[in-house]
Amino acid sequence: MSLTEQPVMQPPLATCTGVGKTWQTDGAPFVALRDIDLDIARREFVVFLGPSGCGKSTLLYLMAGLEQVSEGRIVCGGAEVTAPGTDRGLVFQDTSLFPWLSVGENVTFGLKMQHMPKEARRRVAQEILERVGLSEAIDKRPDQLSGGMRQRVAVGRALALKPEVLLLDEPFAALDVQTRSKMQEFLTQVWQQSNVSMVFVTHDIDEAVSLADRIVVFTARPGRIKTIIPVDLPRPRDTRNKAFHDLTDHLTDLMRDEVDRAFAEQERVR
Ligand SMILES: Nc1ncnc2c1ncn2[C@@H]1O[C@H](COP(=O)(O)OP(=O)(O)OP(=O)(O)O)[C@@H](O)[C@H]1O
Ligand SMILES: [Mg+2]
Known part of the structure; x- marks a missing residue:
């Protein structure tokens, strides 16, 4: 292969480097996110998966520029994120x-x-x-x-x-199971026919495997990246497929400890 034939490495669309977020509640610092290092490629579909309270929405809002990072930096399209911008579209659960x-x-x-x-x-x-x-x-x-x-x-x-990226925070969580699955097909088609990257928050394992190129699994609070799982299954994804089940089983195991830890903490807070 000559030099000119080598694949051109595209820079990532968005990068989080050493990102942390500490909320100040009643004067006491509350660490929600820590040490987040993540690249999101152009046209990539990334899903954030983790137990309740692990900081998935917080990271999405930091990427949106709706909140400011406490540590590290977020860059999107070559510019540091400090405020909302039209390059980053947002979709929430309660539209x-x-x-x-x-x-x-x-x-x-x-x-x-x-x-x-x-x-x-x-x-x-x-x-x-x-x-x-x-x-x-x-x-x-x-x-x-x-x-x-x-x-x-x-x-x-x-x-x-x-936008260059759509940031979606549990957009289908309030819908019934059948509508939700149709909406996942719909979003996959919209994504395939556009040039946007997707960052999609969920705590539903099936939804994550149905949608993602890569699943970012978070630990319980303070949220860190536990692991990143690539999903190499053809689309449209068949939930009855064995490879689909193997992956959801693996993710269930990965999530179990974190969900237990998150639950124990919520009990303590009560
Ligand atoms: N504005 C805020 N001020 C203080 N604490 C906050 C604020 N927003 C979120 N938190 C806290 O930060 C932690 C992470 O919250 P976040 O909403 O990001 O979690 P999540 O992973 O999206 O959870 P869920 O799956 O329940 O939506 C939680 O403990 C939450 O109580
Ligand atoms: Mg949330």
Whole structure:
């Protein structure tokens, strides 16, 4: 192989180096996260998995720039993260769509803030809603949609600003099992048809294996990275497949100790 044929190593899209977060509660420091070193590649699907209270959401909010790191640094797209930015889209469990705006207006609300003219916004809304399978809903109000549809609008709204990474905090946790599994298929398709990286928080092992290229497993608080598990299974993922089960069994073993530790701590706090 000549030098020119060597694969070009792409720099990671986002990097966490020595990241820690200590909350100040009633004057007492409370260490939520410690020593987080993590690279996220362009177009990679990364899932954060860990017991309740281990700091998954905290790390996501640090990456979003909604909170400041106490130690270390986070870089995204070559720039240090210090505040929210349109390169990082956010989707939460409790989607706060504006109830008085139509679905189309919700999707393009951020573009209105950027002064995009109305007709152009309508075209973007049509294009985005087609991508999330909701073209017919453009003039509906959020309360006319099901929970799953509302989460699709929330994903669409985040995509409308053309982010480089979508940060999703348990976006499907409130949905029933069947809708949730459909939403996982939906998100995989959206991701495959776009150039975005995904960082997806869950404590559901099946959900993690259904979605991820890599699963970042956290320890109980203070959250550290316990291990990173690559998921080398073809998509769409079949939950009945033996390799799928072997992996969920392995992750269950890895999580068991951490869940016990997290539970013991919560009992102490009570
Ligand atoms: N704003 C805050 N001020 C003080 N403590 C906080 C704050 N946000 C989170 N914490 C604490 O930091 C720890 C990590 O919280 P975080 O919400 O990141 O956990 P999590 O892994 O997302 O948990 P869950 O799976 O229950 O959502 C918890 O002990 C939580 O109580
Ligand atoms: Mg959380």
